[in-house]
Amino acid sequence: MVSSTTTFSVPTRRKNEMIDITGSxxxxxxxxxxxxxxxxxxxxHTTAAVTINENADPDVPRDILVALERIVPREGDYAHSEGNxxxxxxxxxxxxxxxxxxxxxKIQLGxxxxxxxxxxxxxxxxxVRVTVLGESAASS
Amino acid sequence: MVSSTTTFSVPTRRKNEMIDITGSxxxxxxxxxxxxxxxxxxxxHTTAAVTINENADPDVPRDILVALERIVPREGDYAHSEGNxxxxxxxxxxxxxxxxxxxxxKIQLGxxxxxxxxxxxxxxxxxVRVTVLGESAASS
Amino acid sequence: MVSSTTTFSVPTRRKNEMIDITGSxxxxxxxxxxxxxxxxxxxxHTTAAVTINENADPDVPRDILVALERIVPREGDYAHSEGNxxxxxxxxxxxxxxxxxxxxxKIQLGxxxxxxxxxxxxxxxxxVRVTVLGESAASS
Numbered sequence: 001m002v003s004s005t006t007t008f009s010v011p012t013r014r015k016n017e018m019i020d021i022t023g024s025x026x027x028x029x030x031x032x033x034x035x036x037x038x039x040x041x042x043x044x045h046t047t048a049a050v051t052i053n054e055n056a057d058p059d060v061p062r063d064i065l066v067a068l069e070r071i072v073p074r075e076g077d078y079a080h081s082e083g084n085x086x087x088x089x090x091x092x093x094x095x096x097x098x099x100x101x102x103x104x105x106k107i108q109l110g111x112x113x114x115x116x117x118x119x120x121x122x123x124x125x126x127x128v129r130v131t132v133l134g135e136s137a138a139s140s
Numbered sequence: 141m142v143s144s145t146t147t148f149s150v151p152t153r154r155k156n157e158m159i160d161i162t163g164s165x166x167x168x169x170x171x172x173x174x175x176x177x178x179x180x181x182x183x184x185h186t187t188a189a190v191t192i193n194e195n196a197d198p199d200v201p202r203d204i205l206v207a208l209e210r211i212v213p214r215e216g217d218y219a220h221s222e223g224n225x226x227x228x229x230x231x232x233x234x235x236x237x238x239x240x241x242x243x244x245x246k247i248q249l250g251x252x253x254x255x256x257x258x259x260x261x262x263x264x265x266x267x268v269r270v271t272v273l274g275e276s277a278a279s280s
Numbered sequence: 281m282v283s284s285t286t287t288f289s290v291p292t293r294r295k296n297e298m299i300d301i302t303g304s305x306x307x308x309x310x311x312x313x314x315x316x317x318x319x320x321x322x323x324x325h326t327t328a329a330v331t332i333n334e335n336a337d338p339d340v341p342r343d344i345l346v347a348l349e350r351i352v353p354r355e356g357d358y359a360h361s362e363g364n365x366x367x368x369x370x371x372x373x374x375x376x377x378x379x380x381x382x383x384x385x386k387i388q389l390g391x392x393x394x395x396x397x398x399x400x401x402x403x404x405x406x407x408v409r410v411t412v413l414g415e416s417a418a419s420s
Binding site: 001003004005040042043044045046071072076077078079080081082085086088089091092093095096097099127129131133 | 281315316317318331332333334337339340342343344346347348350351373374375378379380381383388389390391392393413414415
Binding site: 001035036037038051052053054057059060062063064066067068070071093094095098099100101103108109110111112113133134135 | 141143144145180182183184185186211212216217218219220221222226228229231232235236237239269271273
């Protein structure tokens with residue numbers, strides 16, 4: 001069995017931003033050469049998140065960020081002194097990890113799916129951890 | 141170690157719909173006969189999702205769909221030309237996968253829990269992928 | 281490979297509450313001594329959930345619970361006769377499991393991250409299941 005974690009950086013440039021990291025995740029998974037298993041993409045932050053959604057039309061992430069801004073308005077009943085509570089709530093709604101199937105060394109995403117790093121309190125330099133877990137091709 | 145992915149189809153009949161797929165997932169896990177491990181149920185779509193919730197009273201999924209419709213209204217500030225941005229937002233809020241513990245060959249759900257495929261832009265013919273990962277009963 | 285599930289209880293005291301369970305999860309993972317892998321924390325309930333967020337300032341969970349109460353109001357178009365549909369919706373938005381990387385026997389959380397049990401229909405006595413999956417230190 002192979003179990004390995006690789007970390008990479010994602011510099012963000014805006015307060016709210018969705019960045020397509022599918023290529024980076026795909027490369028990491030390919031290098032580990034597992035025959036079959038899962039890949040977990042984890043964000044070690046509390047005002048950022050990771051999700052899977054359409055990466056064909058840039059209007060989709062745009063619409064998602066606008067909708068999240070309406071669901072979790074910047075102004076509200078927030079006590080946290082840092083002033084970034086809306087970002088913490090958006091992180092909860094979106095989630096801190098995604099898990100994807102790996103077959104024949106490749107992550108198995110649907111036709112329109114991409115993996116997005118979601119920044120809700122940028123700009124910052126962020127980290128993403130990719131854990132690959134499964135049967136190695138060599139042991140089959 | 142066993143790692144195996146099985147795909148099955150879910151035909152949906154309405155625009156918004158929650159379909160109980162617990163039995164199908166349970167059957168797939170049972171067939172792989174792992175002693176202990178995890179099962180990940182993944183939806184390869186961007187306007188559908190998967191979640192775990194109560195499958196005893198059909199009013200619970202009904203209330204969830206009504207609440208999601210209020211949180212993400214059909215009309216709004218959406219730029220995506222396909223017109224299904226609310227479905228993309230609902231998919232983000234709900235999630236593209238669930239992970240459940242497997243013990244003695246069975247998925248370990250709580251008393252009231254069922255696994256639901258969530259359609260937000262139907263009707264369509266959809267896919268669900270079930271990955272089983274763990275120690276095989278044979279190797280123990 | 282090691283695959284093992286441990287269950288522990290979480291007594292809750294309020295209707296809505298976020299309880300930091302990081303220490304309990306960390307102890308369970310440490311006891312299994314895996315070199316590398318993942319840890320999945322699963323909640324077998326439909327009106328409670330689990331999430332990862334900031335555990336430094338108690339105002340963060342407080343702000344999250346207030347925001348969820350606004351996003352999913354107690355009064356609304358709910359048909360479920362038990363009257364706890366808002367709790368079912370909050371559980372869907374938050375999620376029934378989190379998955380974290382394990383390296384050198386330790387869960388790899390970010391600096392500000394803690395794992396929270398989220399009660400949305402308490403007070404009750406709740407359960408949490410922790411599954412550890414990965415390469416054992418002994419087999420390396």
